[in-house]
Amino acid sequence: MSILSLAIRVESQTCDKMNQYDPCSQNYACACFHRLDGPNATICIDEFSISCSELIPCESSANRCYEAEHICVRHPRCNQLPVCYPVPIFNQQLCPSIPTTTATIPSHYSSSLTTSNSKFIRPNSGTGAYYYEAIHVTIETSGTYTFVSSSGYDIYGCLYNTPFSASSPSLNLITYNDDSGGENEFQLTADLKFFQPVILVVTTYQASRTGAFAVTAYGPNTVTFTKNAVKSLTTMITTTKTIASTAIASSGTYQLLSVLSNKALDVYGNDTQDGANVQIFSNNGGKSQR
Structure with a gap:
């Protein structure tokens, strides 16, 4: 039985790093199922190829299938019960993998x-x-x-x-x-x-x-x-009425920091060159952008 299981893993479509019931194939009838009778892995199954009435429940204590060529999975259409799924349904010909693009x-x-x-x-x-x-x-x-x-x-x-x-x-x-x-x-x-x-x-x-x-x-x-x-452009504010004025002379991203708590620092006028991205921060964590 162990030799058969090894052959199944080689020929079947796995879905590593995918959630239970995620789509896993060009065949939209296929979805990811968690195996309950072996390693912590998921496998791609055609879930509509067989009805629940045809599936045999897994052995309850260990979630294992004693029938030949069956694997224990939890099926969403069978009340989430562990059932023994026939191995031929795992075949990659039924659930071909989704093509991936590796354009770099x-x-x-x-x-x-x-x-x-x-x-x-x-x-x-x-x-x-x-x-x-x-x-x-x-x-x-x-x-x-x-x-x-x-x-x-x-x-x-x-x-x-x-x-x-x-x-x-x-x-x-x-x-x-x-x-x-x-x-x-x-x-x-x-x-x-x-x-x-x-x-x-x-x-x-x-x-x-x-x-x-x-x-x-x-x-x-x-x-x-x-x-x-990022260019340093820290403006010191000494009173609530006096704000130092600094012209932004080149494009880029600037950070303006208010050193007073709960005081918003704003930018007025048209003295910023096109392309300048001004990010305004106060020391209470607020942020805006001009």
């Missing part, structure tokens, strides 16, 4: 870390100061994206939701990586949503290291990289 469209970015870059204490470092560059990444199609570096030295990558704060490197951190790209190159993979604002921070494994680098993003569509994504 590349997007490229290159720059350099120099002594003119700012420093921060990167994630998983504890001490030391590391030059970094923050890059805004615009996502135009939801999906899984992979960012791979090319530098020739030990480079380090971090991916953040906005806002990114160099003084709080763990805040909004999605993932970080050092060497998964091989040869001391980072490789970051994340599921990103349509127009989800994310920041790619390129830094180094060794403190105070500089050098040229390139990053290639692979995903279902191209992404747009914008250098120097």
Whole structure:
């Protein structure tokens, strides 16, 4: 019986990382079923090919089937009772897998870390100061994206939701990586949503290291990289009536921070250059955008 079960697993369509009764095949009659008589796994079954009256209940104490070529599953149309399903219904010919697309469209970015870059204490470092560059990444199609570096030295990558704060490197951190790209190159993979604002921070494994680098993003569509994504523009407010005025002279993403609790900081006038994205924060956690 164990040899037969092994052959069944090889020939059947599994549905790993799917929920019970999720669609799992080009055949819409097929769905995912949790096996109750063996390993913690799901398997794709044509649930309408046989009626409940034809199915034999599983042995109650161990949820096992003693009939040859049967596997114990819980069936949604049979009052959720464990029933013995015949093995031929598991065949991939009845439940062919859903075709998957593996399109990986590349997007490229290159720059350099120099002594003119700012420093921060990167994630998983504890001490030391590391030059970094923050890059805004615009996502135009939801999906899984992979960012791979090319530098020739030990480079380090971090991916953040906005806002990114160099003084709080763990805040909004999605993932970080050092060497998964091989040869001391980072490789970051994340599921990103349509127009989800994310920041790619390129830094180094060794403190105070500089050098040229390139990053290639692979995903279902191209992404747009914008250098120097977040610029510090902190406005100090000394009274409730006096607000310092600062003109925004270049495009990019700016963060304006109010240092008074429960005080909203606003932006008026037309002194922002086209393309500037102003994010306004107060220290009570509020956020707006202009």
